[in-house]
Amino acid sequence: MNKSEILQIIQGRLSEKIATLERMISETRASNNETKSSMGDKYETSREMVQQEINNLQVQLNENIQAGNSLKTLNTNLHQKIGLGSLVQTDKGFFYIAVSLGDITFNGKKIFVISTESPLGKALNGKKKEEEFSLNNLKQKILKIW
Template identity: 80%
Template sequence: MNKSEILNIIQIKLSEKIENLERLINETRASNNETKSSMGDKYETTREMVQQEINNLQVQLNENIRAKNSLKLINSNLHQIVGLGSLVQTDKGLFYIAVSLGEITFNQKKIFVISTESPLGKALFGKKKSDEISLNNIRQIIQNLW
């Protein structure tokens, strides 16, 4: 498994999410500026709702920027113990320990990109090949580790 290529896919996905969020923020700001009304309170309520949406998008944007910056800490070397940057194969699936991103596809294989702070990430952290973990009463055995 080429972890450098997987990391590159993750960086691209995060960059796309960041660009999309920036576009949404700009579009929402533009629509907020275009909203004109002589109805007083209704106008202010609408403006406040739009501002809350902008704030929510900004929080998501900041989280994705932080996640992308944290990828710089990842070492693509082979790992003997599960940690940041590990690619872990269990009998239940493939997991890349990096940031919370969800599922990606690499060489026709599904890989779940998870954070070290996720329940599964915490359960896997510090384990090695052949170790067993249990999460939500589901046993998983680490079959391979890169």
């Protein structure tokens, strides 16, 4: 498994999310300007709801930008113990410890990209090859670490 190539896929997916959020913020702001022709309390309520939506999108955008910045510091060298930047194969699947992003496909294999703060990320942290761990009453064995 080439962790550098996987990291590029993750960075690309994150860049797509950032671009989508930026577009959504821009479109929502534009729609907010269009509603100004309404009158009275309805206008103020609608405007406030749109502003809340913009704020929510901005929070998501900031989180994704921060995640992108943290990816730049990831170590793609081989790991002996699981931590940030580790690619892990268990008997249940592949996991890349980086940022919370969901799953990607690499060389026909599904890899779940998870953060160190996720329950699984916490359960894996510090473990070594051949160790077992349990999460939600599901036992898993660590087969390989990159």
